[in-house]
Amino acid sequence: MSSMQSAIEIISAAVEHALGAPALLRPCADPQFGDYQANGVMAIAKQTKQNPRALAEKIATQLQLADVCEPPTVAGAGFINFKLRREFVAAQVTDAARDPRHGVPSASKLKIVVIDFSSPNVAKPMHVGHIRSTILGDCLARVLKFLGHRVVTDNHIGDWGTQFGMLIIGWKKHRDDAALQRDAITELERLYKFVNNQCELHPALREDVKAELVKLQQGDAENHAIWQQIIDLSKHEFDRTYARLGVSFDHTFGESFYNPMLAGVVADLRAHDIAIESDDAICIFVEGSKAPLIIQKADGAFLYGTTDLATLKYRLDKWHPDEIVYVTDARQQLHFKQVFAAAAKWLPKVPDLRHVWFGSILGEDGKPLKTRSGENVKLGELLDEAEERALAVVTEKNPDLPEQIRNTIARVVGIGAVKYADLSQNRTTDYVFSWAKMLAMNGNTAPYMQYAYVRVQSIFRKAGVATLDGPIALEHPTELDLAKHILRFTETLQAVADDDKPNWLTAYLYDLAGKFSAFYDNCPVIQSAEPTRSSRLQLCRLTADIMKRGLNLLGIETIEQM
RNA sequence: GCGCCUGUAGCUCAGUUGGAUAGAGCAUCGGAUUUCUAAUCCGGCGGUCGCGUGUUCGAAUCACGCCAGGCGUGCCA
The missing domain is CATH 1.10.730.10 (Isoleucyl-tRNA Synthetase; Domain 1)
Structure with a gap:
């Protein structure tokens, strides 16, 4: 029953066959005209310099849709209007009532789609800024799955970065285990803020922070264990929120997962002359923007553009997707434009890369939503x-x-x-x-x-x-x-x-x-x-x-x- | 400076990619309950689609130029 053809498909196919061009079938603006209207005739009439009404009349008489709709009528500048027959609607809806999918067929061209959404940062509470990505991404995943596509959801959490220097110092010297037990993320956030403040008061501390970060990056066992604990605690908190929202992921490969690949990615890009050195940094220049995508800083560190390219390549190798969807806020439009352009130069075959971006959530005052004290709303x-x-x-x-x-x-x-x-x-x-x-x-x-x-x-x-x-x-x-x-x-x-x-x-x-x-x-x-x-x-x-x-x-x- | 986005009824927003007379909710005014949940439904009022010029059979939608707001823009993510 799910294989039955919808009215829109049947009518579209008939018009396209007669017209030799897309039917552009749309619901009628006003139900008095009918149920669907074909707008494609006028476009073709213009191209071929024919009278649109005459062409519409000609097409309308050629259509054999007596089972589906009343005889099509021509109106206005060259619209063909279709009114569905009561018997046809009744038969279709009777079938739909017996179908567990309510008459929705599985897509004829199945796609593999990777969806990257939510992506909170470790050791920080999820806040309003994460709802749109989380809810939108989850909804798109559900719709695509229902349509029969193979969907891979991946939560690209922020589990690597310079903030871990501060967190590790805080963890070692100022940790409150009872608070950690009660509410891990709040305690981690407190530690981060505390050490950050201390650094401002005593700039000498920054050296210690940097030293802890370097130790972590070099694989120091103690720091690595602390880092892992911070991630585990954070993930546990995220999962509670996701459970409340009814959201789940197939994978949570955080940024850190791609660390071992970054140096190789940069080397490969340089070897192919896609990335070049400029002002001591390694950059990819792409059309449409004067600013480059920087993939390695002058001090040798990698950036999120580097991680995004490594992630993209990994996903291609692992899942061979037809499409990758990134659900983030509007501010990252330039970044993804650059990443997509860089990927197109770098990789032999790039799937459909879509940046699904969204606007901000504002308070009633029209400014970004904050608490009374000016903090992010948790x-x-x-x-x-x-x-x-x-x-x-x-x-x-x-x-x-x-x-x-x-x-x-x-x-x-x-x-x-x-x-x-x-x-x-x-x-x-x-x-x-x-x-x-x-x-x-x-x-x-x-x-x-x-x-x-x-x-x-x-x-x-x-x-x-x-x-x-x-x-x-x-x-x-x-x-x-x-x-x-x-x-x-x-x-x-x-x-x-x-x-x-x-x-x-x-x-x-x-x-x-x-x-x-x-x-x-x-x-x-x-x-x-x-x-x-x-x-x-x-x-x-x-x-x-x-x-x-x-x-x-x-x-x-x-x-x-x- | 450059780039991206937004501007539609008093307010909050739709508008399926160029189609016919621009739609909802709130607010406001009026109506419906012996009847399947009135936490509901129906109707009225309300528009220079920011402004201007263009493209064509046709523009809220496309192009160009202004105006206003937001965001981004070489070493955060």
Whole structure:
């Protein structure tokens, strides 16, 4: 059943065959025109200097789509409009209702995709700056997997760098074991800040810091063991946050993993004259930017560009991906442009490298979100507050529910609200963080979608039916409208994957909820006589399944009551 | 200086890559509950798509020039 062709594919193929060019099939701007419109005719008419309306008429008469839609009509400057036949929609939606994938086929061209996201720094708490990368990357991974692609997720954590000189001194001389036991990252952060302050007061200390760092880099056993402990403690903390968010990774190869490869990478790049010496540093100059990608400093140290190139090569050798996705903030655009250009010069065959970048999260004052004291907002505390606020709402609306159930609802709604707020935004724009908006029961929010799901589910509790059978019939206009939207789930997911834009999925789900509401207001379900009752129950079931699946692909849980 | 990004209703944001009369939510005004969860739904009001010039059958979308804001820009990541 998953192999069935969608309306958009059938119509596109027919138009392209007749036209000899892309159909450019889009949903109609206004439903009075129909369901889909082909815009490709006008483009070709222009190229070949034909009258667009005449060409559209000619193409329209050649199409053999009687099973799928009403006779196509030509309108405006040369649009061909298609209105799906009720019987076709009913048959498709009946199939979808029997399909565990709700009619979404597996992609015909399977890809191997590596996704690099989240990437927090060791010994520092995760903060708001990490949510967008973590949530976006996880969502893209889920969507690509559902579409049948092979996805490798890799958390490229910052586990190497000059900060370890400070951390090792702090660990050796100022460590508070009890604090470390309670909250390792906070204690590590305190140690770092403390030593950093000491260095400012007593510049002579910097020599000690540097000495510890050099010892670590040279493989000193004691320092290496401390470094390893700091990483283990940090990873343990990260995992707690990831568990709350429902995010997981196939691999966590941190930056340190690539250390042994860096000297070889630089040597190879120099040997091929891709990297050259300039002002005592080893640089790669690429088109489009005057500043080079520096891969080795004058003092011999390597930089993150070096690590990124080593990482890229390792991933190619290990997984042979068709595509590598880097989910980071907008500020790294130049860096990745340089890395990608350098890789294209260096490696014989480079896959599709995509920098999926996103804007900042702002406070209500329009400036980057900070605490009152000007610090980064810790992710754990943000999630705590989300759950607390959600619990207050649930308790107010539904005080009779047992506490344990209210807590579960608060967790699912609170975490869902934070994620949904982020994913429903176009990722390229900055967005203003607002508790009131993300927890609102109206509008394009997680609580609204979760509640919409609960409302559908309650029908089944009342109806008390186990199995559903028979064809779905679409009698009322709102049933037909809902069914057509259900059939657009496939094209929505493909668009999300093609452009790395989860907000198209949230928009789809919000529309789905709206169309369900119209149906729900106009079409009694339980009180209807058979066979309408079974038909409508199946439509409800399919809507709920797609809501649940859609939210799951966003990384958001559903509950059965609110 | 150069580069990238952003500018759409009072506010927060969509707008599927050049398509038909630019859409939501909030706010505001009005309506719906003997009926499947009213934590809901329906309707009204609200726009010089930052400004200007161009490209063409057609521009919020593309080009060029301004204006405003953010970010980046040779030895952090």
